[in-house]
Amino acid sequence: MDPASKKILLVEDEDFIRELYVRQLTKAGFQVKSAVDGTSGLETLKAETFDLLLLDIMLPGMNGLQLLREFKTNNPTSPMITILLTNLGQEAVIKEGFELGAQAYLIKASYTPDQVVSEVKNALFGGQPVPPPNPTQ
Amino acid sequence: MSTALLILVTIASVISVMAAIIWILKLRRQLSENTRNAAQLAPTLRQLETERDIAIAARDKTNEILASVIDGIVALDFNKNVILLNKAAQELTGYSETEIQGRPIDRMIRLFSEQEEILPKTYCQGSFNKPVKVVGKEGKQTKVNLMTTQAEGSVQTNLGCILILHDLSKEEELEQMKLDFVSMASHELKTPLTSIIGYLSVFLDEAGNKLPKENLDLLDKAFVSAKQLQTLIQNLLNVNKIERERLDVEVEPINLNDNFGKAIEDLQNQAKLKNISLNFSRDDTLPKVLADPVRIGEVINNLVANAINYTSAGGKITVYMKASPNEVTTTVEDTGMGISQEAIPHLFSKFFRVSNSMQKGNKGTGLGLYISKSIIQKLNGKIWVESEVGKGSKFHFSLPVAIQDTSSLDRNKFVSEAIQTGALNY
Numbered sequence: 410m411d412p413a414s415k416k417i418l419l420v421e422d423e424d425f426i427r428e429l430y431v432r433q434l435t436k437a438g439f440q441v442k443s444a445v446d447g448t449s450g451l452e453t454l455k456a457e458t459f460d461l462l463l464l465d466i467m468l469p470g471m472n473g474l475q476l477l478r479e480f481k482t483n484n485p486t487s488p489m490i491t492i493l494l495t496n497l498g499q500e501a502v503i504k505e506g507f508e509l510g511a512q513a514y515l516i517k518a519s520y521t522p523d524q525v526v527s528e529v530k531n532a533l534f535g536g537q538p539v540p541p542p543n544p545t546q
Numbered sequence: 547m548s549t550a551l552l553i554l555v556t557i558a559s560v561i562s563v564m565a566a567i568i569w570i571l572k573l574r575r576q577l578s579e580n581t582r583n584a585a586q587l588a589p590t591l592r593q594l595e596t597e598r599d600i601a602i603a604a605r606d607k608t609n610e611i612l613a614s615v616i617d618g619i620v621a622l623d624f625n626k627n628v629i630l631l632n633k634a635a636q637e638l639t640g641y642s643e644t645e646i647q648g649r650p651i652d653r654m655i656r657l658f659s660e661q662e663e664i665l666p667k668t669y670c671q672g673s674f675n676k677p678v679k680v681v682g683k684e685g686k687q688t689k690v691n692l693m694t695t696q697a698e699g700s701v702q703t704n705l706g707c708i709l710i711l712h713d714l715s716k717e718e719e720l721e722q723m724k725l726d727f728v729s730m731a732s733h734e735l736k737t738p739l740t741s742i743i744g745y746l747s748v749f750l751d752e753a754g755n756k757l758p759k760e761n762l763d764l765l766d767k768a769f770v771s772a773k774q775l776q777t778l779i780q781n782l783l784n785v786n787k788i789e790r791e792r793l794d795v796e797v798e799p800i801n802l803n804d805n806f807g808k809a810i811e812d813l814q815n816q817a818k819l820k821n822i823s824l825n826f827s828r829d830d831t832l833p834k835v836l837a838d839p840v841r842i843g844e845v846i847n848n849l850v851a852n853a854i855n856y857t858s859a860g861g862k863i864t865v866y867m868k869a870s871p872n873e874v875t876t877t878v879e880d881t882g883m884g885i886s887q888e889a890i891p892h893l894f895s896k897f898f899r900v901s902n903s904m905q906k907g908n909k910g911t912g913l914g915l916y917i918s919k920s921i922i923q924k925l926n927g928k929i930w931v932e933s934e935v936g937k938g939s940k941f942h943f944s945l946p947v948a949i950q951d952t953s954s955l956d957r958n959k960f961v962s963e964a965i966q967t968g969a970l971n972y
Contacts, residue, residue, distance in 0.1 A: 425741040433748065496736065500794050516840065518740045518776060521747035 410534050412438030416457070417529065419443040420450035420473065421465040421494060426517065430463065433522040434529065447471030454480050458489070461533060463525075464511070465494045466502055474502065477509045490532050618690070618711035621697070623704045626651050626666040638690065638711055639682030651709075656681040657692060669694050670707035677714060689714045725786055732783045739779065743772045763819075770816045777851060780844065781913040785896065788920050795838040795924045799948035802867055802874060803828045805839055809846045810865060813854065821859040824850065827866040835874045835945040841921045842945070848914035849878040849941050856939075857882035873927070875944040885933040893931060894919040918943070 417439050421427040427443050434441045442457070444450035447468045454462070454476075466473035477491060493506045493514035503514050515528055612619055618635030622628060628646045636642060639655050646654050657664050658679040668674070674694040681687050691712040697705040746769045754762055787793040810826045817824035846865070853863045861881040868875050885893065892898045897912040922929040922943050933939035 423737055423741070425738075426744065429741070429744050429748065496733065500796060518736050518743075518780070519840075519843075522744050523747065523751060 853880040
C-alpha cells in the first residue's frame with residue numbers, strides 16, 4: 410500500500426495538464442515519470458518497467474492506441490495497469506483500447522486531478538487484484 | 547374523199563386551235579384569279595408567320611425561364627412518361643432531354659425515401675414534399691427535396707404531374723461544415739478549460755482553508771463559472787452528436803445512488819453560492835438500472851443545474867428515486883418559479899427557453915432538456931415534468947431496472963467501486 414513503491418508513467422501532450430498530474434501524483438507519494446508524445450512514451454516504457462500507465466489517446470505523431478498496441482506486442486505478459494485518459498465521446502476508441510488490454514478509462518474534463526490520483530490509488534491498491542499471468546510482485 | 551378528208555382535218559385543226567385558245571383564255575382567267583387570291587392570302591400568311599414567330603419566342607422564353615430555375619423541374623404526361631426536363635434536372639439526373647423524353651420516369655429516375663423506393667403513383671398523388679434520394683443515369687445519386695404538383699392538364703396538353711427537385715447536397719455540405727466547426731471549437735475549448743478547472747480545484751484544496759472567506763468566495767465563483775462553462779461546452783458537443791445521429795450510449799447495470807451522489811456533490815458549491823439547499827436522498831434498497839453512467843450523469847447535472855438557475859436564494863432542491871418492479875423513477879424537485887402550462891409542451895425542444903423567466907441573467911442555452919430527453923430516450927426511459935407557476939417544478943425520468951447480472955463487474959472488482967459508478971468506466 411506504499412505509493413513510493415509504485416512507478417507511474419504519464420503520457421500526455423498538454424503541458425499544463427501533464428505538469429499538474431505529475432505534481433499531484435508525486436505529492437501523493439508515487440514515483441512519476443512523464444512523456445510528451447507517443448514515441449518518447451514508448452521509449453521510456455522500453456527502458457524501464459512501470460506499475461501503471463496513464464495514457465492520453467490523442468497524442469501528436471504516434472497516438473495512445475498505437476503506443477499500447479506496440480507495447481503489448483512486445484510485452485504480452487506485462488502486469489502493468491493501463492488507464493486511458495480521454496475526452497467524452499471517444500467510445501469507439503475506448504473500446505479499441507480495452508481490446509488492447511487497457512483496464513479503465515477516465516474522462517479528463519470530468520475529473521479533478523485529485524480524483525485522478527484517487528482513481529490511480531484505487532487501481533493499484535483498491536481491491537483484490539486479478540492475478541496477472543506472471544506475477545512479478 | 548380526199549377533199550372531204552382535208553376539210554375534216556382542217557375543221558379538226560380549227561377546232562383544236564379554238565379549243566386551245568379557249569383553254570389559254572381560261573387559264574389566263576384562272577391565273578389572274580389565283581394572283582388575285584394570292585394577293586388576298588398574303589396578309590393571312592404574314593399573320594401566320596408572325597404568330598409562329600411569337601409562339602417560338604414564347605416557347606424559347608419558357609425554355610429560358612425553365613433553364614434558369616435552379617431547381618430541377620420534370621414534367622410527366624398522364625402515363626408518367628417524361629415530357630420535359632429542365633437544365634437543373636438534367637444536371638441532377640445526368641440525363642439529357644433527348645435521352646429521357648417520352649420514356650417512363652420510373653425506368654429512368656428512381657427516388658428513395660429513407661431506404662424505400664417511392665413510385666410515381668405515390669409521389670404524383672396529391673402534393674408531395676419530402677427529402678428524397680434521386681438515382682439517375684449510371685447510378686448518379688443526389689439528395690433533393692422533392693415537391694410535386696398535379697397539373698390540371700387536358701387531353702391536348704397531356705400534362706399529368708410536375709416534379710420539383712431542390713438540390714440539398716450544398717445545404718448538407720454547409721450543415722456538415724457548421725457541425726464540424728462546432729465540434730472542433732468545442733474540443734479546442736475543452737482543453738484549456740480542463741486545465742483551469744484542474745488548477746483551481748488543486749488550489750482550492752491546498753489553500754482554500756488558509757484564505758480569508760472573502761477571497762475564497764472569489765475563487766469559488768471562478769470555479770463554479772468554469773464548471774458551468776464546461777457543462778455548456780459538453781452540451782454543445784452533445785447537440786452536435788445528436789444532429790449527426792452519433793450520440794452513442796453504452797448501457798450497463800448501474801447504481802444510481804453512487805452515480806447521482808457524485809454528480810450532485812459537484813453541484814453543491816454552485817447551490818451554496820446561491821444560498822439554495824440541495825439535498826440528495828439516497829435509497830440503498832434501490833435496484834440497479836440499465837443506463838450509461840456518463841450520460842446519465844449529464845442528465846442529472848443538467849436537471850439540477852437548471853433547478854439551481856431557476857430557483858431563488860433560500861429555495862430548496864431535492865433529488866430522490868422511487869422504484870417500481872420494472873423501472874426506477876428519479877425526481878428533481880425545486881421550489882423555483884415554476885413553468886407555465888403553455889411552455890411545458892415546448893420545454894424539451896432544442897433552444898427553447900422559458901421567455902417570461904423572472905430570473906435576472908436568465909442562464910442557459912435551451913439545450914440541457916433537449917439533450918436530457920435524447921439521452922433518456924436512447925436509454926429506453928421516459929422524461930416528463932410537473933410544474934405550477936410560483937410553486938416550483940418536478941422533473942421526472944424513469945429508467946429500466948437491470949436484470950441481475952454482475953458477472954462483468956466481478957471480473958473487474960480489483961478496481962474501486964468508483965469505477966463501477968462511472969468515475970472510471972468499464
